[in-house]
Amino acid sequence: MTEHRIRTVLVTGAAGDIGAATAEQFVRAGDNIVITDRRSDELDRVAARLSSSGATVLAQAADQTVPGDVSRLFDQVHSQFGGLDAAFINAGYGRYGELIDMPFELWQKHVSVNLSGGFLMSQGAARLMRDGGRGGVITFNASTAATHVCDLLGAYAASKSGVLMLARSLASELAVHRIRVNVVLPGVIETAMTRSLIDDPQVRRDALRNTPVGRLGKPEDIAATVFFLSSDHAGYITGAEILVDGGQTIHGYPRWFSADYSVSGSAFVPHSAAPA
16 A cells, blocks of 8 residues: 655635535645635634644635635745645535625625635646646535536526536636546535524425435535545546536526416425425
């Protein structure tokens, strides 16, 4: 068995449940970890928990929609570690709302955080990997909403769909630098972001009934997939979109809201409460 090489790994959106779980996965493997999030207080708490295990942790708050913040982050990574081996571009933003009434500022925020911010972070990561001369791996966090319609999540879905093409394009262009690029597409994962919906017993029951593996996802499910994609075991995988949804999309789930199309002007209501 080959000895594990200590890598330097970046996780964005690390103050959230999925980001924190992924950072912990890499720390357990003995890697150096760089964590970033715009929420500095929550980021500091994650950093303290990771550091308590003896890991080498760099925590730097940054807004990925601000080019100056992103540049300073990567300057610090280069200064402290000299390079970067893997990155999980995880930070994202989503709000429910009908597109017809959505303020342009809200639409723009989805695109700015999810697509433009993802571009800036992946570009910075790729440059460090290229300059380091030993390749690397970039993994994006998209969503099953990037591949099928999910009513009232149109802005989120459109921006995450853009992430898929961004990742494919990077997978092609960065291959000459031996940088692999992939995407994970989580289904319904139990996080603080989804709690407002799945804490409703009826919604949870509907989600479980539509999940073939019989349970909802955990942040650790995503973390394990990202860790695998970032490893040499996935060395022949690039340009891939990996579903981590318990089989939900087999039948077109999740569908959080729906309307009665037989009634003109019908309102969207929680899908679990809609009449059959």
